[in-house]
Amino acid sequence: MLRFMPVGDSMTIGSAGEHTWRYRMWQHLCRAYGGPFAIVGPRETLHDKAADAPLSYEYADPDFPAHARRHLAGWGEGWLHMAPLIRETVKRERADVLLVSLGLIDLGFYTDAEQTAENMRRFVTEARLANPRVRMVVLPVIPNVRAESDAEFATEVARFNELLAKAVADLDEPSSPLLLASVPESYDIHFDTYDGTHPNASGEHKLAGALADAMYQAWGLGEPYDAGT
Template identity: 25%
Template sequence: MAKMGRATWLLTALAVASSMVAAQSPAIKIMPLGDSITGSPGCWRALLWRKLQDAKITNTDFVGTLPAQGCGFTYDGENEGHGGFLATGIVSNKQLPGWLSKTNPDVVMMHLGTNDVWNNKSPDEILAAFSTLLGQMRDSKKTMKILVAQIIPMNPPNCAQCAQGVVALNKAIPGWAAAKNTTDSPITVVDCWTGFDDAKDTNDGVHPNSSGNEKMANCWFDPLVRVLKS
């Protein structure tokens, strides 16, 4: 009985110590980076946060210089989703380093390139901007984990080239990511394209409606969880 009691005490002590270490572990800082699809209001982020909570994944801190917007419930919604911004413009205006220094993320979730396509930027131009942004992320933290979306389709009435432009960009992203991937700072390609219908899942051919937000939350969830657990 004495041995059993000692063993039980040891297991209890180990459990307590483990829970204390977990409680003291800092939250993983996640920056959602993009344009209005991410930030205005970007309620897929609210749904994603709630899915993480429901899965008991609570060691997260979403960060950014922009606040959460109303999505029907309270959520951790700081972000860098800047309406109208281009990846190429963020690079030319040297904006990302300042955002990174203010928030110090461990993980970046990037859904970017929609406005570049809308402005007739080629996949090569967009991916060159992605490469610069990637370098700035790694300068901020050499172990940065980056999730890059194959962006949702778009087909607004005043942009004849947009639908095929998104297809061309998304086709090029996996090869770019494979060439830039490193062990210390891995890149995960997130497929937000498949199953997304711009006619049914957007209000205007570009921005997600309620069904589109659900689909975007779902496309990010599993890849993000794998990164968080890594």
């Protein structure tokens, strides 16, 4: 049984009242994956903006089962925060496939492009120390609304995405594949987010679809993503 673990920042944990791309991915796997699977991770809540803490269980679909809500994601957390956690988490959760969306918060508040790339490389190393056959699918950083008015930030995002692509190429191994997903060509922060950063329903589908399509195209896992079902 494959065990998938979503890893990410605020775009992955989501906030109260949202579906999240994790929910869309779970629906896709239920529909498209031909074998047993599990969604794993040490956390299951959404971020509660009023409390500024991950305390909410108010998913948009109350029938989203607790066992499928699992994740390793946090509001304001990035590669910097996840690299020290990932070895023990992969080991404890027995994760086989990591679905990773990180980097925006690092570049916005903590580290430059080079430092962020080094933390990404550390993350991969640590994950493999827990499971030498772990597979990882990584999303590039999607420039958010800040990048439209802050040229220096936009440059850091572009530079990190270049370094991320190089790191994926350098670190990919047959026994532990490392895969870079593509940002959907149609992704528009003015249409697919509710605030210029965080995905709305259409954005959730597109992020889940980017990860799902990458796994299908590279590994033959599942089938192409269909947002209409």
